[in-house]
Amino acid sequence: MTALALAATGTITIEVANPAEAHAAGARPGFQLPFPCGESWRLSTYPGHDNYDVDMIATSGTTAGRSILAADAGTVSFAGWSDGGGWYVKLNHGGGWESLYLHMVSAPVVSTGQSVSQGQLLGKVGSTGNSSGPHLHHEQRRDGTKVETYYNGVRSEITTDGYPSGEPQSPPVVAVSANCGNVSVYGTLSDGRLTYSAIESGTGRRLKTVTSTAKLGFTPVAMATLNFNTILFTSSAGDLYRVDVITNNTSLSYNAPVKIKSGGWTHTNLSFDGAGNLYGLNSAGHLLRYDVTAAKPAAGNVVNGTDIGGGFVLKTFTTAGPDWILATAADGRLLSYKINGVGSWSPGELKSSTWQGMTHLLSPGAGTIFGRTGNGALHRYGDRNPYDRSGDDLFGLGTVDDSGWTQTLLSAQPF
Template identity: 60%
Template structure:
């Protein structure tokens, strides 16, 4: 799998697909389109929209040459290797600067998936650390290599390995690279959510659930040894080149009716607005979107309600709001998409709760913590990722916060002025920010790295609409954009 690495791998005492398959021709291309996986927005898999990419290890083709050769993404490696194989932050920044997407893959020993659960834990822990250091958003998946002709008799150990991986990064972020057999068996067993299948050991068969296909080895790009890949899904785990996905924005009108608005993250184009016929029945104060069909909304009386959306496709309908309890005097709410709900009340007190269910009852909102007694005197609030908050002040500053725990947080000033014009700020992930103005306009911004504490890579990307956004509350589904 690691391009140009057969001699190094032999020296390391293991034999990979690259060593065995060098010189083999391109794979037979399967025509079946994969099915969208439930629970993963944007997994619109269609063979008619195939994108081409490459993977490489020690070679370093110039990013501009990769683009000139017609490729739009690269698959790059994380590992325990210290000889120059791994992706670095500077390389990731160069790739992103020319618009290339990046896919993260862990590969060290070809057969280390046979080492079971504990190896999966240690590899996933290090893979996540390295990927985040390179700028990968914490919500993106990582593929882990099964880089040998794995038999069905070895599958139990491989399944255990991927259980270990999932215990660290979550099943929804766990992917595998390998031939048809292990990819098919891992999907069937529910051990992975993402698949990158190589033509090696596959005998012309393709698992339609795999988002990525490695179709040829030993190609040259900018004089460097690479492998050719195809993406058979809109979302194949990529990050960095530009935002992808659909921002799902919920809102509340002044008469209590709910709205749903999809916005294309790549273009900023708005889809049709859906408006409910039913009103909430209470006066809302703050709102947070938990997932594609679950909202939390507080009332003027300090009551917390859960709103379960039935459909937002052709129309917007929801169940009668579920009362979860009183004492919720927060004027701002934000959910980080990874289990933490944040609220601001009083003179800037920041609260944090842990959400333990996709449809939480009162007993699923636990582990209440006061992060800071005062000082978070923000005008707007949203979450950009796990324990990362973004807000504006009445003085116009745009601030980013990394929250580590009670009394432990770091503040970054991305802009010192001009952001006071927005009365709502929302982020669907992927470094995309939407700013709403009181007169009804909506503006779009993209932060190339929302976790670097630096606003130099934050750019304005135009207006979504100059008017028409008359909602009194707005909130975006987290992790719907990457």
Template identity: 55%
Template structure:
């Protein structure tokens, strides 16, 4: 984050190893699902063209009270965007200003909001505020108050934090932030899987400038400026006869780039709800309340899957959706519950017993748009979004938003790969493409209809996109 003393300390103890994951190949997973690399820097000024040429696709840049050249400027932001680089806004003036409590949070957020807008950031994008020291549990109440002050200015949905594992974990658990950027410093080798961003190394050199290395582990990590969504939406479906389908759609153009590939085998039961966990793992419930895991072997030239594995009974949900970040949401009889899925290929023991989010969720469709964000349509045509708290306390567990007050009842399936891209399916077999330009501002005025993917041919009774794969 640009503090010489911390960088010197961390170089002495070594840097954390970059994580890799192994898995089987079943065709070519969407490129957008991969971890993106970016840098953050303070007074150094690597050329945008050199940043892009070095393989980085985003930068994290400062807002602060500093007047000596540390801060992002409009001209720099314009140059970064012209080079196709995304920008993440980060406020930091001093490492420990979070200990100033509520009033300091209000003061800093007010100025951060002004500076971000002046640099061209959309008013809906989050701003990360730094906790750039080894914060203790005893300091957490003051830090929580600091982020309450921030949220009072820019809204909880835009409130984000940078810090070590323990500070980030406590802020997320308390529901004080919606976005998280974790550094390997003060983390004891631990990573909070809910953090969209990870700072994994200090002291790298890019175009002669001293920088830090970062990884984006979510399609939407609060970035702005690099252009519209890009990538591939991987959409699984179930046909009326129980066969599975796979279709890939280019989200920039709305055109199918692969498929539809249809399995020869059927799942062998009457499906009721489904949620795609990852590129080769699907959860499906049946009409008797059984929960199955379906492991896809290949979806490249044909769709082949293993015999469905029975995980549990009592899953009477009408709707399921997975947010790509451990949270599985299910609605049964108007009751919304959240489950934690702790592994990519879960057994029954890897899915929690479920937490009650709330009642009165009488929805026709359900999908997720980001970690702890769900989207659905009501039977009367309303398009509704909900931000779910990180910690569920029994009351006040979510914030509802009405994005549209009518017309969305025409869809019998709604699915999203993230980053404001929505696909609506109509019963006659057409698939429609939408973009919410600011998907977490609680306002649907900026939702654009981008046309029809296909007028006919989508005869699936259930559809589910792999979540959090679009940038």
């Protein structure tokens, strides 16, 4: 991928991924789990199933009636009824690739010949046709042949039903949906300008980067993206600022920064978990949490500052979901914490080494992780179950860019 070329001039820089880097014909589409962003599902098979067939049941709550989304963009090649599959949809993704969604509770909400985007609603989970209970039967095919399913670039590991050969059937796995749309990443340059980058969630391709002409007017120390057009910053003077983005489409512009807190904000790291909680880390290793009660907070909307506890000696820091912290230590460990309350957290070590080269860590949630290295490369990782405090299901998903990420701060918008 072409590296970011963030010009040092005052002109707006616009870059779009090279069209030649798009998937070649026949390459695997960027399939995602066919459910809304952040939902957790159990993937399994059973004797007598065909190899590579996957049955999906929600890990919590009721499975019946859940939304079924397109795993990737495509054209509806069939939407209707079959005695075995009940109400179902088949999508054609081009290059010989298809995906199937069986046993819907009622007729699909899409029709044959219709174009759909990744994440578009196809129907609801049911138990029609040859089914013993509510679930989604999902298949991915290439040139008419079933193949192992992939989600967010990660193998499902559902490969064999164990019948009739007698070999052990694939054990169940838990996966969290990253069918969330594109990843939005804001950053700051050393001269005080802002950047915005869009990364395709299914493939990890950087789609564009735009850079502002305006400069912040203060020295930023930490940043947290609240939503698509609202960012919080701490400054070297210990103040808390809000920046309201006007546009980040073909240019990046924003209103003058608003100081919403004066003094005392000495956090070296900030991150927003997408569920109303702003986490900060100070130089003494204390983790603090605040309630953010408005999409564009004023002073009275960043409240209830709570010292969770000390001993958080971390090199990089981000939130990975509601009350979940992801961090690296100077010795290369990748760490995960479930924050339970004051003085209470559940730690986990995802990796015992090799992450010391990361200068920035950011996550929009749903098991998607980005790490920037000292040479300006941005790498992408997936965690099949980001809430198990285990690195056994952590996977490398390739490099977004080999170089060019020269931002002094980076922050991803929570899904």
